[in-house]
Ligand SMILES: NC(=O)C1=CN([C@@H]2O[C@H](COP(=O)(O)OP(=O)(O)OC[C@H]3O[C@@H](n4cnc5c(N)ncnc54)[C@H](OP(=O)(O)O)[C@@H]3O)[C@@H](O)[C@H]2O)C=CC1
């Protein structure tokens with residue numbers, strides 16, 4: 001098997017952000033509406049800070065109004081719910097994202113369900129989950145990571161996935177399950193595997209499309225990949241990289257790896273996403289796309305297609 005094609009998520013994300021930027025300018029000129037994205041973060045988790053920072057930066061570059069709400073780790077649930085109620089009521093806000101995970105003393109489900117479904121650009125509200133899973137997806141906000149992964153899959157395989165078998169490893173509400181819904185809607189034959197799946201490698205080897213959303217560094221190697229498969233690595237894991245040296249405190253430097261061993265899987269796959277530079281940038285691009293879509297709806301203008 002020849003070396004796999006590297007699916008360039010960074011380039012695909014740049015193309016989407018380009019469309020969002022142009023369409024935002026058109027919308028704002030025609031209607032005066034400026035898409036508004038509110039990103040709420042509770043606590044100082046450094047990794048979350050980085051993602052939230054890059055979301056806010058991209059939103060500004062698209063011509064959005066981006067509002068970052070940084071709340072201290074000890075913020076109570078009631079105060080957070082009040083903040084969300086205010087954002088729901090604010091006509092300048094079209095998208096609300098509450099960075100997950102939240103501190104342990106806050107009920108995540110309660111917070112997510114408090115977001116107005118029409119501003120739920122993460123697509124985590126029950127209404128949007130229901131819309132996606134019943135096929136009412138024209139109105140749904142689709143979760144950004146699975147939506148971005150679908151675009152990368154379609155870049156390689158085209159729109160029609162009928163006859164393809166897809167295996168998703170991971171059954172979270174934010175990645176695995178919505179990914180399964182999208183692949184099913186595209187007519188793939190879908191299997192969802194998880195920590196209780198027996199003989200995971202042989203299940204994965206049945207996949208024409210293999211999506212890894214596990215959270216375990218480089219867990220899936222070539223033995224999990226069918227010859228010619230398309231491999232989408234959603235995992236973002238920071239691991240020690242002492243070979244890169246150490247910081248001032250003597251701690252080893254780190255690097256990002258996915259849930260798939262890229263080099264090994266590449267020997268089998270036809271195409272594979274790298275980490276970094278694969279699904280991650282697409283997540284941010286789709287957040288921008290969802291926010292623009294929400295603003296278009298608010299302005300009663302037809303949203304662009306991505
Ligand atoms: N690129 C991006 O934009 C994003 C990346 N991520 C990354 O994706 C990964 C998954 O995230 P998320 O879905 O939130 O994670 P969760 O921890 O919520 O879910 C992980 C899933 O993996 C399954 N799992 C764990 N261990 C094994 C195993 N040994 N064998 C088979 N299945 C296993 C779990 O099974 P069970 O249900 O049985 O416990 C669970 O369903 C993480 O690395 C995260 O950082 C997440 C969001 C966005």
Ligand SMILES: Nc1nc(=O)c2c([nH]1)NC[C@@H]1CN(c3ccc(C(=O)N[C@@H](CCC(=O)O)C(=O)O)cc3)C=[N+]21
Nearest residue numbers: 051097098099100101122236276277278280281283284
């Ligand atoms: N409400 C909510 N919505 C989310 O969408 C959400 C969340 N909470 N919590 C955390 C996860 C994680 N996530 C990522 C987004 C972008 C990159 C990304 O851009 N990654 C770059 C690398 C970034 C780096 O170098 O650290 C890449 O893969 O190339 C990664 C991870 C969104 N999440």
